[in-house]
Amino acid sequence: MPDSFVTEMPTVLDRRTGPFGEVVLRRHGALLQIIANGTFLMDTSDGRSERLLIDAALAALPPTRSGPSLLIGGLGVGFSLAHAAADPNWGRITVIEREPAIIDWHLDGPLRPLSAEAVADARTEIIEADLVRHLHEASVTYDALCLDIDNGPDWTVTEDNEGLYSPAGLAACQARLNPGGVLAVWSAQPSANFEGTLRNAGFRAVRTEEIPVVRGVPDVVHLAVRAA
Numbered sequence: 001m002p003d004s005f006v007t008e009m010p011t012v013l014d015r016r017t018g019p020f021g022e023v024v025l026r027r028h029g030a031l032l033q034i035i036a037n038g039t040f041l042m043d044t045s046d047g048r049s050e051r052l053l054i055d056a057a058l059a060a061l062p063p064t065r066s067g068p069s070l071l072i073g074g075l076g077v078g079f080s081l082a083h084a085a086a087d088p089n090w091g092r093i094t095v096i097e098r099e100p101a102i103i104d105w106h107l108d109g110p111l112r113p114l115s116a117e118a119v120a121d122a123r124t125e126i127i128e129a130d131l132v133r134h135l136h137e138a139s140v141t142y143d144a145l146c147l148d149i150d151n152g153p154d155w156t157v158t159e160d161n162e163g164l165y166s167p168a169g170l171a172a173c174q175a176r177l178n179p180g181g182v183l184a185v186w187s188a189q190p191s192a193n194f195e196g197t198l199r200n201a202g203f204r205a206v207r208t209e210e211i212p213v214v215r216g217v218p219d220v221v222h223l224a225v226r227a228a
Contacts, residue, residue, distance in 0.1 A: 012025075014105065018098075044077050051079065060182040070092070071095075072084065072094070076148060080146060092123055132163050144181060145173055146186075170183075184222070189220065190210070198222065202227065207222075
């Protein structure tokens with residue numbers, strides 16, 4: 001990696017106060033980064049874990065299920081949405097994003113080149129809403145829930161997101177899943193405790209897939225299936 005890339009100072013492209021605090025989009029060399037309340041959330045350096053999140057959910061569904069519906073929790077830099085929309089096997093694709101700034105950056109801002117084709121796809125719908133509230137209050141169901149919220153069940157930047165990984169939050173996930181549907185949860189680190197929480201919530205076929213990273217512990221995707 002060139003020294004100039006490492007030492008270059010990030011440039012703030014947009015800074016807003018949203019419903020859950022400050023959210024910042026900045027450029028650091030070739031990368032775009034999202035910062036929430038002073039804490040790094042994600043960047044455009046590598047979309048492997050986001051792609052695995054989508055692919056693992058699809059692979060865990062029964063092969064006889066045609067055009068399965070998908071809910072993506074968190075728009076982020078758009079890797080998950082772009083990967084899902086590039087796969088013709090998915091049917092309806094719904095994205096829940098609570099930060100209006102992030103949606104704006106995709107619709108008409110610096111993140112648009114990463115997601116424009118996916119956003120324009122007729123299967124795609126982006127809803128500005130809090131994911132936890134949507135799971136509890138919505139009546140629509142899905143074949144797969146792919147959740148990329150905060151840094152995972154053991155380390156949340158926003159306190160409100162802790163409820164997503166609680167027994168009540170997982171019960172809401174079950175309610176939004178069709179029988180045999182798949183829950184896929186991205187995490188910045190493995191969590192044996194969360195696997196136990198998933199089993200205690202009634203999910204079956206609970207397992208964890210690791211995504212190697214350059215340094216540190218691997219990212220993971222936790223997978224679980226609602227009983228048919």
